Amino acid sequence: MDHPTLTEEASNTVLPVMDLDNANETRQAERCVLEDFTQCSKSHLWKLMMSFYERKGVESWSQGIVPHFITCNNFIGNSYAKVLHGFIRDCMSPNSKMKLDTTEPLYIIELGAGAGKFSYFMLKALEEMQAVCDFPFRKIVFVMTDFTEKNFLFWQSHPALKNYFESGQLDAGIFDAVEDNKINLWRSGKTLTAGSCKNPVVIVANYLFDTLYHDIFQIDNGVLKEGLISVGSKQSEEPDPLDPEIIQRLENHYRYVDIDPAYYLQEEGDEKPIRRVLQWYLEHFKDNVRGASVLLPIGALRALRRLSFFSNGRALVISGDKGNNSPEQFSGLMDPHIAVHGSFSLMVNYHAIGAWFTNKGGFALHNPQEEASLKVSTFVLSPEGTFDSKDSDADFMGDNLATLDATRAKNFPHLAQAFHDSVDLFGPNDFFVLQKSLKEDLNNPPLRTVVAMLKLGDWDPDVFFKFRDTILMHAPTCGQKLRNDLCRGIPRVWENYYILDTDKDIAFEIGRFYYGIKDYENALFYYKESTTSVGEHHVTYHNQGLCYYSLKKLPLALEMFKKALSMCPEYEKARNWIDKVESDLFCASASVSLSENHAGSTALPPPLDVSAPVTSTEMSVVPPAAGTGNQ
Numbered sequence: 001m002d003h004p005t006l007t008e009e010a011s012n013t014v015l016p017v018m019d020l021d022n023a024n025e026t027r028q029a030e031r032c033v034l035e036d037f038t039q040c041s042k043s044h045l046w047k048l049m050m051s052f053y054e055r056k057g058v059e060s061w062s063q064g065i066v067p068h069f070i071t072c073n074n075f076i077g078n079s080y081a082k083v084l085h086g087f088i089r090d091c092m093s094p095n096s097k098m099k100l101d102t103t104e105p106l107y108i109i110e111l112g113a114g115a116g117k118f119s120y121f122m123l124k125a126l127e128e129m130q131a132v133c134d135f136p137f138r139k140i141v142f143v144m145t146d147f148t149e150k151n152f153l154f155w156q157s158h159p160a161l162k163n164y165f166e167s168g169q170l171d172a173g174i175f176d177a178v179e180d181n182k183i184n185l186w187r188s189g190k191t192l193t194a195g196s197c198k199n200p201v202v203i204v205a206n207y208l209f210d211t212l213y214h215d216i217f218q219i220d221n222g223v224l225k226e227g228l229i230s231v232g233s234k235q236s237e238e239p240d241p242l243d244p245e246i247i248q249r250l251e252n253h254y255r256y257v258d259i260d261p262a263y264y265l266q267e268e269g270d271e272k273p274i275r276r277v278l279q280w281y282l283e284h285f286k287d288n289v290r291g292a293s294v295l296l297p298i299g300a301l302r303a304l305r306r307l308s309f310f311s312n313g314r315a316l317v318i319s320g321d322k323g324n325n326s327p328e329q330f331s332g333l334m335d336p337h338i339a340v341h342g343s344f345s346l347m348v349n350y351h352a353i354g355a356w357f358t359n360k361g362g363f364a365l366h367n368p369q370e371e372a373s374l375k376v377s378t379f380v381l382s383p384e385g386t387f388d389s390k391d392s393d394a395d396f397m398g399d400n401l402a403t404l405d406a407t408r409a410k411n412f413p414h415l416a417q418a419f420h421d422s423v424d425l426f427g428p429n430d431f432f433v434l435q436k437s438l439k440e441d442l443n444n445p446p447l448r449t450v451v452a453m454l455k456l457g458d459w460d461p462d463v464f465f466k467f468r469d470t471i472l473m474h475a476p477t478c479g480q481k482l483r484n485d486l487c488r489g490i491p492r493v494w495e496n497y498y499i500l501d502t503d504k505d506i507a508f509e510i511g512r513f514y515y516g517i518k519d520y521e522n523a524l525f526y527y528k529e530s531t532t533s534v535g536e537h538h539v540t541y542h543n544q545g546l547c548y549y550s551l552k553k554l555p556l557a558l559e560m561f562k563k564a565l566s567m568c569p570e571y572e573k574a575r576n577w578i579d580k581v582e583s584d585l586f587c588a589s590a591s592v593s594l595s596e597n598h599a600g601s602t603a604l605p606p607p608l609d610v611s612a613p614v615t616s617t618e619m620s621v622v623p624p625a626a627g628t629g630n631q
Contacts, residue, residue, distance in 0.1 A: 032238045034246070037228040037255050041213035041298050044231040044241070045252075045344075046178075049211055052244035052343045054148050068114065069432070070374050071206035071320055074460040074496050076428040077121025080318050083378055084108070084126070084202060085133055086418030087316050090411070091200070092134040097386050097411055098314055104198040105141045109307060111177050112208035113144035116155045120498045122204070123164060141168065143192070145175035145183060156186070159533075160498045177303040178212055192310050200314035203307055205300075209353070210321045210345035212299030216336055217278065218256055219285040219292040224278060225256040226263065227336070247344050254335045264298075270305055273359035274298075276396050277352050283397055284327055291333040295349050301356055308381050313360075316415075317379040320428060323348030325366040325375060350377045354405065357381055359396050363408035365419045367427060374429040378419050380412060387411060431457060439466055447474040451485055459492035461506045468509045476516045483517060490514075494526070497533075505534045511543065520547040538568035545577060554585050 035044040070076075091100040100106065113119050123142045130137035142164070144155055155161055155172050164170035165187055173183040173192075182193035190196075216227030234249040261278040264271055277296070285292035308315045322339075324330070324347060339345050354364030354377065361384035366377050387408045390396070396404070409416050435453055438445055450467045457463045464471070475486055490510055497506050511526035524547045530540050545560035558581045564574035 030234075030236050031251055032233040032235050033230060034233060034238065034241055035231045037230045037253075039215060040227065040229045041215045043229050045229070045338075046213055046299075047242060048231075048244060048247055049343060050147070051242040052247060054150075055244055068117070068207070069462055070428065072115070072117040072121070073428075073431070073462060074121050074125075074458040075431040075456070076206075076320070077118060078125045078458060079376075079422040079428055080122050080204065081125035081129060082422045083318055083415065083418045084316065085129060086414040086416070087202075087380075087412065088133060088135045089414040098200060098380075098382055100135055100200070101198050102136055102139060105139050106135060106199045106202065107141050107143055107192065107197055107310075108202040108204060109143045109145060109183070109192075111145055111175070111203065111205040111303065111307075112211075113146050113155070113172075114151060115500050116144055116151075116158060116161060117498045117500055118204075118206060119144045119155075119170070120160050120164075121496075123170060124496075127169070137169070141188075142170050143183065143185065144170070144172040145177075147174065147176040149174060152186070158499075177208065178299045181306045181309070194309040195312060197311040199311065200316060201307055201311045203304065203315055203317045203319075205317070205319040205321075207321055207345075209297050209300040209319060209348045210323065211343065212297060212303065214336075214346050215296045215298050216254070217259075217281070217294045217296060218333055219282055219288070219294070220256070220333060221291070222282075222286040223258055224261060224282045226259045228255045228257065229253070230255070244343075247340055247342075250338065250340070250344070252338070267302075268305060270301070270356075270360075273356050274301070276359050276393060277355045279393065280355055280397055280401065281327070281330075281352075285331070288331060290331050292327075292330045293332060293334050293336070294330050294352070295336055295346055296352055297349055300348070300353060304353075304356075304381075313381060313383045315379075315381040317357075317381070318376070319348075319350075319353075319379075320374050320376040321348040321350075322373060323350050323375045325350040325354065325377060326368070326370065327351050329370075348375070350375055353377070354379060355396070355401055358401055358404050358408075360384065361386055363387075363405040365405075365409060365416060367423050369424075369427075369429065372429040374432065376423045376427055376429070378415070378423075380408075380415070435463055435466070445470055447471065447478050448482055451482065451489070454489060454493075459489045459496060461493050461497045462504070464490075464493045465504050465506060465509060468512075472509075472512055472516055475513060476518075486513070487517075487519075494529070499533055502534065505530055507533055508537075508540060508543075511540075515543065515547060518550070520550050523547050536567065538564040538571050538574065541567065542571070542574050542577070545574070545581075549577075549581065554581055554588070557581050558585070 088100065088106075090096060091098050108122075110119050110122075119142060126133070126140060126142075127137060146152060152172060152174055156165075161170060165172075168188065171185045171187045173185050175183045182191055184191050216229065218225045218227060230253040232251045232253065233246050234251045238246055261282060262271070262275050263278060264274045267274055274296075281292065281294050304315070304317060322345065330349075336346060350364075350366060354366060357364050357379040360381060362379060362381040364377060364379050367375060369375075384391070388404075390404060394400070435457065438449065438453055442449075445467070447470060450470050453467070454460070454463055471486070475483060490513060494507065494510055507526045507530035511523045511530060514520070514523035514526065524544060527540050527544045527547070531537070541560045541564040545557045545564065548554070548557035548560060558578065561574045561577045561581060565571055565578060568574070
C-alpha cells in the first residue's frame with residue numbers, strides 16, 4: 001500500500017472530494033523519484049548516508065552538524081569502562097566459561113569512531129583503572145574504525161591520541177561496518193580477520209546502528225509483511241542523486257507486501273536466528289488488533305556477525321543509541337520515522353538485536369528506562385551450547401526469550417552488577433538530562449551545584465564550558481573551601497580536553513578562571529596553552545598583558561598589549577593599555593632617576609600603584625574561532 005504525503009500547503013487547504021486525486025497526482029508529478037519501491041536495506045537511502053559522511057568528514061562533529069555530546073563525554077567513557085571491567089572480572093574467574101588469555105591482546109573495536117572523542121575518554125578511563133583490573137592494561141588494544149579516510153587521517157594527527165598510538169594501546173583502521181570482513185591495523189600492521197583473535201572481541205558502537213541498513217516489517221491481522229520504500233525528493237529534479245542535501249528534502253513512499261518469516265536466505269549461517277527473531281514478533285503480535293511496525297537493524301546484525309568471526313563467536317558488545325528495547329513500543333501500524341539532523345537516522349530495535357544474540361547462544365542486558373534519548377544495552381555472544389542446550393524454536397518464543405537472558409546472565413555477575421550500577425541506576429542518559437536541565441531550567445544555578453555537576457562528570461570540558469559564566473561570576477567571591485574545590489578540579493578539565501570544536505577554547509576559559517581568582521601565573525599558563533592549541537588571538541594576548549601587569553612585569557605586559565594591537569589595529573582596549581603601561585614605565589624610570597640624584601630628599605613623587613586591580617569587564621571578552629573576529 002502506498003502512503004503519499006501531501007505538502008504542507010495542500011494539507012492546510014480544504015479541497016473538494018472530487019479534486020483530491022488530482023491534487024495527489026500533481027504532488028506526485030512534482031516529486032523526484034530517485035528509486036522505485038525496493039527492500040529498504042538495499043535502497044538509495046544508504047547511498048545518501050555514505051555520501052554525507054564521505055563529504056563532510058570530521059566537520060560533521062566539529063561543526064555540530066551531527067549531535068555528539070551525549071555519547072562523547074567523560075561520564076559515558078567511564079561508564080563503559082566500568083562495564084568492560086565487570087566483564088573482565090567474570091572472564092578471569094576460575095569457573096568462567098569464557099576465559100581470557102593474558103598473553104594475548106584484548107581488542108576493543110569501536111565502530112564508527114567519528115571524531116575519536118569517545119575513544120579517548122574510554123581508553124583514558126581504562127588506563128586510570130589499570131591498578132584494579134585483572135587483565136594487564138598493556139595487552140588492551142583499542143581499535144578506532146570508520147569507513148571514511150578523512151576521519152582516519154584526523155585521528156593520526158590528533159595530539160590527545162599521540163601517546164596512545166605510540167604506546168600501542170591504540171590502533172586504527174578503515175572499516176566499512178556493512179561490507180568489510182577484516183580490519184588492517186595502521187600502527188601494528190596486523191590484520192584482524194576470522195579466527196585471528198585469541199580473546200573475545202569487545203565491540204563498542206554509539207550512534208552507529210541507527211545509521212546502518214534497516215529493513216521494515218509489519219504484522220497486520222496476523223500476517224507478516226515487508227515494507228518496501230521508494231526514495232524521493234520534494235524537488236522535481238535532482239541533478240546529483242548523491243547530493244547529501246537531498247536528505248533535507250526526502251519524501252519517501254512505502255508499500256507493504258506479505259512475506260514468510262524465512263525471509264533472509266543468505267546470511268552466512270544466521271538464517272535460523274534471524275528467522276526466529278521475525279517469528280517471535282509474528283507470534284507476539286498476531287492477536288493484536290492494532291498490529292505492529294518493526295524495524296530490523298539488519299546492517300548492525302551483519303556487522304556484529306562478521307566481527308564475532310574474528311574471535312570464533314565470542315564477544316562483548318556495548319552500544320548506545322536512540323531506540324527501543326521493549327516490543328510494546330512497536331504496537332500500531334505506521335511508516336518508519338526518519339529523523340533528519342544533517343544526516344538521518346532510524347530508531348534502533350535493541351530488542352531484536354538482543355533476541356539475535358540470545359538465539360545464537362548469548363544474552364542481552366537492557367536498561368528498562370523508557371524515557372531516554374540514549375538507550376544503552378550490553379550483549380554477550382558465546383558459541384551455542386556454552387550455557388545450555390536450548391535449540392528448538394519453542395525455546396526462543398514468547399517469555400522464554402527474557403528467561404534465557406536472565407538465566408545466562410548469572411554466569412557474568414560482575415558484568416551484570418556493573419551494568420546495573422553504571423547504566424540502570426544512573427547512566428549516560430541520566431547524566432545528559434541532568435546537565436541539560438541544570439543549564440536550561442535554572443537561570444543562575446548555585447556555584448556549589450555546578451561544582452557537583454562537574455564532579456559527577458569527572459570534570460568534563462564540555463560541561464565546564466557550558467557553565468563557565470556561572471563559574472567566572474561566582475568563583476572570585478565564593479567561600480575559600482568551594483574555591484579550593486574548584487582549584488583541585490580545574491586542572492582535570494584540561495587533562496580531559498580533546499580538541500574538536502574550534503569555537504570552544506577551553507584553555508582560554510580556564511585562564512579567565514585563574515585570572516578571576518588572582519592566580520596570574522596559572523592564568524598565563526593557560527592563555528599560552530590557548531595560543532598553542534587553538535591559535536593566536538588578539539584578546540588572548542591582551543589578557544596575558546593584564547596578567548603581566550598584575551604581576552608588575554610591565555615590559556612583558558607592554559609586549560603583549562602591542563601584540564594584541566598589531567593583530568587587531570582597531571582594538572581600543574589594547575591601545576589604552578599601551579598608553580597606560582608606557583606612562584607607568586616612564587614614571588618608574590623618572591622615580592629611579594630622582595632617587596639617584598636626590599638621595600635623602602623627601603620631595604619624591606608617590607609610588608606607582610601597579611597592584612591596582614583590573615576590572616573584570618576587561619577579561620570578559622571571549623574570542624571567536626581562532627583567526628577570526630572583529631573586536
